[in-house]
Amino acid sequence: MPELPEVETIRRGLEEKIVGREIKKIELIRPKTFPGCSKKLWGKKVLKVWRRAKILGIDLTGDFTLLFHLKMTGQLIWERESRITGGHPTEDMFTHMPNKSTVVVFEFDDTSHLYFNDQRQFGWIKLVDSKQLTGNSEKLLGILGPEPLEKDFTWQILKENLFKRKKTPIKIALMDQSLIAGIGNIYASESLFLARIDPRRLVNALTNEEFKKLHQGIIDSLQASLKHGGSTLANFVDSEGKKGYFLNFANVYNREGLPCKNCSGPVKKFTQGGRGTYWCPSCQK
DNA sequence: CACTTGACCTGTCCGC
């Protein structure tokens, strides 16, 4: 599921709902999802909700930090205990939590709940020491490339990082979190389309002009997605259970056989590194 | 080093 825009969409929603709240109780429906869970977290307050790459972090009092990875199908849905909707819930909202994919439930002091749902059960939660995240976070978060939506992300930095895998196809390299953070299968295809670059090209075959276009394509596709609340292929919903609508505006992803929005030729799909890559052969060279 | 495959899981969709 979630790539940068989806995790960031969840982060923004959660931030305004749970900062300042105290954890009253954590229920492990599937304990394997949260191996380090401990009752010492009960009574801790939420200080901050942050994101790095596709990892969501929740800082708590007592120097505790919870790390969440949603992998393919993870959801973080927050609900008030008693819904005061003033009307019927919209059809794209989940309304009955927990459901059969719920793996962990956080209960807060105001009776609101945060549900971690995960159909495929690949996602995880880890408890770490907040102090160990300042400075060398590498050990806890893994080696992560630059955040593409930060101001200091330049085309030169993009090139420099991708060049650590000179002989790798550009689409594969873009999904390597150690080279650039937050891009997955959707935004790799989308940003290469915007840059008009063939996904099969090797990193060291790209010109500086192409790195500049790719840099802009990455930023533009991520920001466009954020604007539409992320991409919902099947499972993704935000912290209120609402879907994201970026795929309605995507140029190539999930559009095999449909007309390219630039040239009207058919969008093609092929397999690269075991994942589907979508592209327009006549626009992307 | 670069690339592939399988593993982790459940659910959905498509063809027969």
Add this chain to the structure above:
DNA sequence: TGCGGACAGGTCAAGT
């Protein structure tokens, strides 16, 4: 209606 296979926003480890 049922059944098997392919496939789905991610990342690991192991093998070639």
